[in-house]
Amino acid sequence: MLESHISVLQSGSEQEACNILNDFTTRNAQVFSFPSLTPDSKTKVVDALVHRLNSPDSSRCHVLCLKTLRMFSREKDKLVNMVSEITIATIMKMTGLNHYAVEEGDLIEIQNGDPEVMLEALKCLCNLVFNSQLAQRICSKNGCVEGIIQRLKTYKDPTLPHEIKFFDMRLLSLLTALCEETRPKVRYELHGFTYLMEVVDLSVNEADEHGLKDQDVDLCCEILKILFNLSLVRSNMDEEEEAHFMRLVCVLKELLLCKTKSKDRMEELQSMTVNLLTNVPLDCYEELLTPLNEDDEDIGLENKEAEYDGKNMEAILVLLEFLNRRLDKPSKAMKDSLAPILCSLCQMCKANRMIRKFCRLKVLPPMKEDVRRLPEEGKTLRNKLCKLLTSSSDVKDMVAEFLFILCKESVARMVKYTGYGNAAGLLANRGMLMGGRHCEGDYSSGSEESDTEEYAKLRDQINPITGRWEEAKMNPTDEMSDDQKEYEAMRLVNDLDKLQRQGVIQPCRVGEDGKPQPVEHILQLTENIKLKDEDKD
Numbered sequence: 001m002l003e004s005h006i007s008v009l010q011s012g013s014e015q016e017a018c019n020i021l022n023d024f025t026t027r028n029a030q031v032f033s034f035p036s037l038t039p040d041s042k043t044k045v046v047d048a049l050v051h052r053l054n055s056p057d058s059s060r061c062h063v064l065c066l067k068t069l070r071m072f073s074r075e076k077d078k079l080v081n082m083v084s085e086i087t088i089a090t091i092m093k094m095t096g097l098n099h100y101a102v103e104e105g106d107l108i109e110i111q112n113g114d115p116e117v118m119l120e121a122l123k124c125l126c127n128l129v130f131n132s133q134l135a136q137r138i139c140s141k142n143g144c145v146e147g148i149i150q151r152l153k154t155y156k157d158p159t160l161p162h163e164i165k166f167f168d169m170r171l172l173s174l175l176t177a178l179c180e181e182t183r184p185k186v187r188y189e190l191h192g193f194t195y196l197m198e199v200v201d202l203s204v205n206e207a208d209e210h211g212l213k214d215q216d217v218d219l220c221c222e223i224l225k226i227l228f229n230l231s232l233v234r235s236n237m238d239e240e241e242e243a244h245f246m247r248l249v250c251v252l253k254e255l256l257l258c259k260t261k262s263k264d265r266m267e268e269l270q271s272m273t274v275n276l277l278t279n280v281p282l283d284c285y286e287e288l289l290t291p292l293n294e295d296d297e298d299i300g301l302e303n304k305e306a307e308y309d310g311k312n313m314e315a316i317l318v319l320l321e322f323l324n325r326r327l328d329k330p331s332k333a334m335k336d337s338l339a340p341i342l343c344s345l346c347q348m349c350k351a352n353r354m355i356r357k358f359c360r361l362k363v364l365p366p367m368k369e370d371v372r373r374l375p376e377e378g379k380t381l382r383n384k385l386c387k388l389l390t391s392s393s394d395v396k397d398m399v400a401e402f403l404f405i406l407c408k409e410s411v412a413r414m415v416k417y418t419g420y421g422n423a424a425g426l427l428a429n430r431g432m433l434m435g436g437r438h439c440e441g442d443y444s445s446g447s448e449e450s451d452t453e454e455y456a457k458l459r460d461q462i463n464p465i466t467g468r469w470e471e472a473k474m475n476p477t478d479e480m481s482d483d484q485k486e487y488e489a490m491r492l493v494n495d496l497d498k499l500q501r502q503g504v505i506q507p508c509r510v511g512e513d514g515k516p517q518p519v520e521h522i523l524q525l526t527e528n529i530k531l532k533d534e535d536k537d
Contacts, residue, residue, distance in 0.1 A: 006041060009048040014058050021064035025071065032074045043081040046072065050090050066094060066120035073127035083132045089142065091128075094121035097147030097168075115161045122167035129174045139171075140179040148172045149190040155199050162215045169222035176229035187230045193244055196223050196230075197251050204254045211259030217269050220255065224272040231279040242284070249280055249287035256288075256318045270322050277344040282351035288315040289354065308358045316355055319345065320362050320381065327384040335394035342398040349405045360406040364417050366452045375418050375467045382417065389422040400426035419467025431514035497522045 005024075008016045028034075034042070049065040052058040058065075069091065072082060092098060096118045125144075128135040139145070148168050155165055172192075175182050186192035200223050203216045212220070227248065235241060255273050260266040290312045306314040323341045349356035363381045370378065376387040388399045404426055407413035411432050414423045427433050463470045477485055499505045500522060508516035509525055519525060 003041070006044050006048065009045060009052070014060055017052065017058065018061040018064060021061060021068055025064060025067045028071055031071065034072070034075065034078075039078070039081060042072065042078070046081055046087065050087050053090050053094060062094065062114070062117050063120055066091070066117065066124055070120060070124040070127060073124055073131065076131040079128065079132050079135075083128060083134045083138070085138055085142070088125070088128065088135060088138050091121050091125055092139075092142065092144055092147075094118065095125060095147075097144055097151065115164060119161070119163050119167065122164065122171060126167060126171050126174060129171065129178065133178075136175065136179050140175060140182045145172065145175060145182055145186060146190065149186065149192050149195060152192070152195050152199065156202065162219070166215070166219050166222060169219060169226065173222050173225040173229070176226050183230055183233045186226075187233055193227070193230055193248075196227055197248060199223060200251050200255070204251075204258050207258060210261050212261065212265075212269070214260075214262055214265055217260055217262075217265040221268060221272045224255075224276050228272075228276045228279060231276065237281060242281070245281050245284045246287050248276075249284045252277060252280075253288050253290075253315045256315045267325070270318070271340070274319065274322065274340045274344055278340055278347070280347075282347060285348045285352050285355065288348070289313060289352075308361070309354060311354060313355075313358050316348075316358055317362070320359065324381055324384070327381070327388075338395045339398060342395060342402050346398070346402050346405055349402070356406065356408075364403070364406055367417075368452050371462060372469050375422060386418050386422050389418060389425065396425070397429070415464055415467070417467070419463075420465045422467065427514075428516050433510045433514050433516065493522055 005020050008020055012020075037045070046069065049069055052065050053062055069082070073079065094113065094117050096113050125135075125139070129139055148171065151160075151168060154160060172186070176186060200220050203212065203220055207213075207216065231245075231248075252273050255269060258269075260269060292307060292310055292312055306312055306317045319341065323338075323345065326337050326341060329337070345359065349359055363385070365382075370380075376383055376389075385399050385403060388396050389403075390396070400423070403418060404414055407417065411423075411427060414426070420427075424433070462468065477488075480488070496505070496507060500507055506518050507522055507525060508518050511517040
């Protein structure tokens with residue numbers, strides 16, 4: 001932008017300013033940096049644009065002014081001349097979020113304007129809040145948050161453009177994420193928790209037979225981000241707080257069961273829902289289940305699979321299917337992909353006995369012919385989870401925790417379904433390598449074992465290390481003399497000692513605390529071993 005252009009913006013006519021700004025925004029629509037514009041020149045441009053935004057005589061170029069400011073707001077390291085209370089107040093005025101209270105009553109009015117102007121102003125404000133801590137502090141105190149909540153109450157109005165709603169929520173999402181002090185204000189002072197849930201509920205109820213539209217999914221996802229930020233604020237759980245969270249879980253259940261017109265958007269919506277479920281108090285997971293009534297007797301096959309002990313478990317089934325899809329899509333960011341759903345399922349299964357029993361039925365069903373394969377071989381949920389137990393992924397401990405909870409924290413049951421080798425990492429961490437039970441959850445005392453006939457026939461031939469059935473093999477030492485056995489044993493000891501001295505391996509034995517303890521010499525492994533014929537010898 002030349003000095004002559006800047007002069008026109010400062011003192012030229014409205015039409016001349018529109019021509020310059022239109023050319024500039026068209027040429028730089030995808031530009032994110034303006035190195036040719038000096039800080040002094042940029043300051044002059046910003047001041048000229050703010051002056052025109054405050055001038056009614058320049059209303060025709062307000063959209064172009066805001067588009068230019070939005071482009072400048074992309075430069076994170078060059079926002080000093082843009083982030084001031086005057087500039088942000090001007091942009092916020094253009095968003096229509098300025099509000100004022102009538103002293104005689106509680107009536108609060110919203111200043112409305114041109115939807116295109118409001119939209120550009122919101123986009124610009126979102127960029128500034130995202131890129132500048134000073135902008136975050138200003139917007140958290142200048143009435144911006146209050147304005148969003150007040151306009152939130154008007155979202156039932158069909159004349160309010162969807163884009164305005166979306167960027168309202170995007171701005172509130174950024175503020176509640178980046179400004180911790182805004183969370184209690186939105187949740188408690190402005191009762192935003194309730195209003196946000198009402199908007200999601202309204203979107204679900206208005207969905208047609210084909211499901212939520214893409215734009216409704218976008219809006220719900222932004223609201224779920226805000227609810228996640230607000231649910232990080234925890235106070236003493238009184239009856240009102242508990243009621244809010246129970247209502248929230250009911251809304252999340254509806255979202256899990258709601259269809260979307262696009263499969264990709266369904267994945268995004270379920271992902272946001274799962275993230276929020278990790279913040280829910282344990283006692284509220286019961287709301288994911290609904291009792292079956294007489295009208296449910298004629299439900300279809302898909303729902304029949306979700307029937308369990310008089311409850312409709314469709315929401316839990318959706319979560320397990322979500323986990324299955326995530327396991328089928330390995331990514332570099334596996335922790336980000338799997339951690340939220342694993343965390344949610346762990347919390348649910350530990351807090352709710354019926355959810356745990358249903359998940360165990362789907363993840364660890366009674367074994368039949370599959371016992372002939374390794375636990376990590378196959379395409380079932382159990383196979384996919386067991387495969388991660390010995391991987392280098394960041395989520396292997398969470399996978400082990402989930403399976404252990406499904407096994408009621410029983411070592412024997414865990415080894416049965418995963419094999420001792422796969423479960424060794426979890427057992428070592430918990431000091432349970434010698435077996436036993438480590439119950440932190442509220443589990444029933446009744447047994448849930450229901451071995452199939454196929455499993456019972458093969459049980460004695462299952463290798464507990466690998467967790468699968470193996471044909472009986474001849475013992476290679478049966479045909480050896482005692483001298484040969486002693487020679488092979490000493491050779492093994494020498495090889496292990498050599499590997500230990502070279503630092504290749506670190507032999508360990510199980511200590512009294514049930515955890516592995518390193519030994520200084522390989523022969524320490526033979527201590528406390530009692531020979532069968534010791535007394536006779």
